[in-house]
Amino acid sequence: MVGRWRDGTGTLHVVGGADGADGAEEDREGAKGSAGRAEGLSAGRAAGIPLTIAASYRARARGLLGRDGLTGALLLTPASGVHTFRMRFAIDVAYLDRRLTVVDVHTLRPGRLGRPRLRSRHVLEAEAGALERWGVRRGVRVVIAPRAFSAAPSFCTLTSRCHGWDALGRGRDSSR
Secondary structure: OOOOOOOEEEEEEEEOOOOOOOOHHHHHHHHHHHOOOOOOEOHHHOOOEEEEEEOOHHHHHHOOOOOOOOOOEEEEOOOOOOEOOOOOOOEEEEEEOOOOEEEEEEEEOOOOEOOOOOOOOEEEEEEOOHHHHHOOOOOOEEEEEEHHHOOOOOOOOOOOOEOOEOOOOOEOOOOO
């Protein structure tokens, strides 16, 4: 069972796709295209990217409005589309499915409306050009380590349970 996300911070890690594949190869070749890819964190991205998680209605509505820039990335969850009305800078937008696999990536200038993506459950926003530098592109999977797990030896994803804690930082015995 998937728990609910809460507003907070964490780190973003790009998993797979380190060989330069853009996901289209996997679509054309099926499972054969991904057989040679190393699963795990790539060496250049082991430190992680600072991430802000916006899960409440209020945090999602505020988003990046009124900011002059962004350090790291912003995860909007749940979300399937975004807009850049009243924003001061262009952003990269990555649409993520339930398994945190990138469905689509676009750059939006201020004053634009991004079309919702049908399979999208989360939206990752960053300054224009940042997602390309980080290697976030269609078909790549990302891992989110909420701040509560920064000292844990393994990473926790949206659907996983790690070391007796769920993805929200609650213990198994904790009530909602």
